[in-house]
Amino acid sequence: MQVLVLNSGSSSLKFQLFSMPNETILCSGLIERIGLDNGNFKFKTANDTIELATPIPNHKVGLELLAKQLLDGDTGIIKSADDIGVVGHRVVHGGKYFSDTTEITPEVKEKIKALSSLAPLHNPANLEGIEVAEAIFSNAKQVAVFDTAFHQSIPEKAYRYAIPREFSEKHSIRIYGFHGTSHKYVSEKAIAYLDKPKSKIITIHLGNGCSMTAIKDGKSIDHSLGFSPVNGLIMGTRCGDIDQSIIFYLAQKYDYSLQEINNLLQKKSGMLGLTGFSDLRDIQAEAANGNRDCQLALEMNTYRIKKYIGSYTAVLNGLDAIVFTAGIGENSSIIREMACEDLDFIGIDLDKEANNKREDGIRTISTRNSKVEVLVIPTNEELEIAKQSVSLFKD
Incomplete structure (x- = not known):
């Protein structure tokens, strides 16, 4: 077939x-x-x-x-x-x-x-x-x-929002999680690579859309995206985490419509809003040429990733590995290096030479002394989708 x-x-x-x-x-x-x-x-x-x-x-x-x-x-x-x-x-x-x-x-x-x-x-x-x-x-x-299927294992204490119960029960407002096919694929590859079914792993999917997942023993237990794929990390055009009061402030003080605010946060924010560019390759090139807006955007982007690494290490009560994947995660040595800086307190020690090499397949970019494995694993959402699609029609 x-x-x-x-x-x-x-x-x-x-x-x-x-x-x-x-x-x-x-x-x-x-x-x-x-x-x-x-x-x-x-x-x-x-x-x-x-x-x-x-x-x-x-x-x-x-x-x-x-x-x-x-x-x-x-x-x-x-x-x-x-x-x-x-x-x-x-x-x-x-x-x-x-x-x-x-x-x-x-x-x-x-x-x-x-x-x-x-x-x-x-x-x-x-x-x-x-x-x-x-x-x-x-x-x-x-x-x-x-995308939401892999995150069905997130426990209620993590997927519920602190809003009246009726909004959760009647209107299904909760954390759903996204990029699930990618997080599932690379976490399974990591578990096999580490030969550790009982494991504590953070998967970091970085593309135009970005997300992180805390994975314990192969199951998603927390995730950076929520009810919609706009919160969490700073993305290409999406803002990530933001104080919700800003929405009311823009509407009440400056008469922005809800549609205008939605468009602002979804399509005009993130790296695009910070720099004028939505493609990380352009931003990295500009940063290397001294563009301060682009340099700051890279610092903000990776600072947010580090915050989630710390948070999810606490949720997991330890950490065996972090996995970088997707277009940016697999190809941007700069993002990986900046995201792993000053995390030696949890045992992350990046091998800069290994990080800067371009190789196919799964690779370790942490030093031998690193207590936490830092892996680059190419995602293959397409293969995972093909396997799941064919499974529907097996006799």
């Missing part, structure tokens, strides 16, 4: 085509800088690597570009859209409706749409990907794998 996996982020779309169940990758790629003038399309097979720089105004245009390439007579990978049996979709917010992988129906799409107000940068893009895939791969089974 050929399984196409679509992983739509807020400004990117990763994809892989697998032959299952042997997990062979037939092609993979990335559509990034969606919504910007300098969009980029990368497509890789065993024989070819294609890269195209072109404006990609939205996810629909990106998916149409992917479909065209998959079916290309010379460099494509399939002869017909019917070659693909299953399309697995990452969907960010499942709310109270979805705790498991689910075959997509009109009713499922309506619920995903209804949850868009809780994940406005993601669920609309996820839904758009589903609808475009339904049109192009009309005979394939469409499957949703929800």
Whole structure:
């Protein structure tokens, strides 16, 4: 069975085509800088690597570009859209409706749409990907794998907010957690690598969206994102933790509408609001050239990560390893170094030489004397989504 996996982020779309169940990758790629003038399309097979720089105004245009390439007579990978049996979709917010992988129906799409107000940068893009895939791969089974599922193990003392009970019980206002597919995948890899099923691990997913999870014995017990994927760490365009009184202050003092405030905190804040850039590569380059706003943004970003490392070490009552993953976590040695500075009191001792090396696969970037392993583990949400999608249709 050929399984196409679509992983739509807020400004990117990763994809892989697998032959299952042997997990062979037939092609993979990335559509990034969606919504910007300098969009980029990368497509890789065993024989070819294609890269195209072109404006990609939205996810629909990106998916149409992917479909065209998959079916290309010379460099494509399939002869017909019917070659693909299953399309697995990452969907960010499942709310109270979805705790498991689910075959997509009109009713499922309506619920995903209804949850868009809780994940406005993601669920609309996820839904758009589903609808475009339904049109192009009309005979394939469409499957949703929800970011929130892995965090169902978070205990009530951690997922409840200190608001009247009726809001939790009647309106399902609670911490849901996100990036669950990634946190699940890399934590399982870390546990196998350490050969330690009984373990205390902090996974740090850093991309345009960022989150951290405290994982005890393979289960999520706390997480930095909450009811929606906007709080916690400083992200590409999202503010992360903020005093909620600021919302009322902007509304009452300066007559901002709720929509304007939501747009401000979701799409105009974070690293973009601090620097004018949302892409960390641009920010790091500017910081190296002496841009003080960019230097400060990097300091603020990594300071927030350190606060969560300290908090989750306390929650776990100890720490065996921290794991950096996702686009920034895997590729930014600067972020990793700054995030691990001055954490020797909990046993973290970074090997700067190892940290600066670029290598494939799982790698340790802490010294031999470090009491806590510092790992870089490439996430593979797409493989995890493919496996879960296929599992729905096993006899």
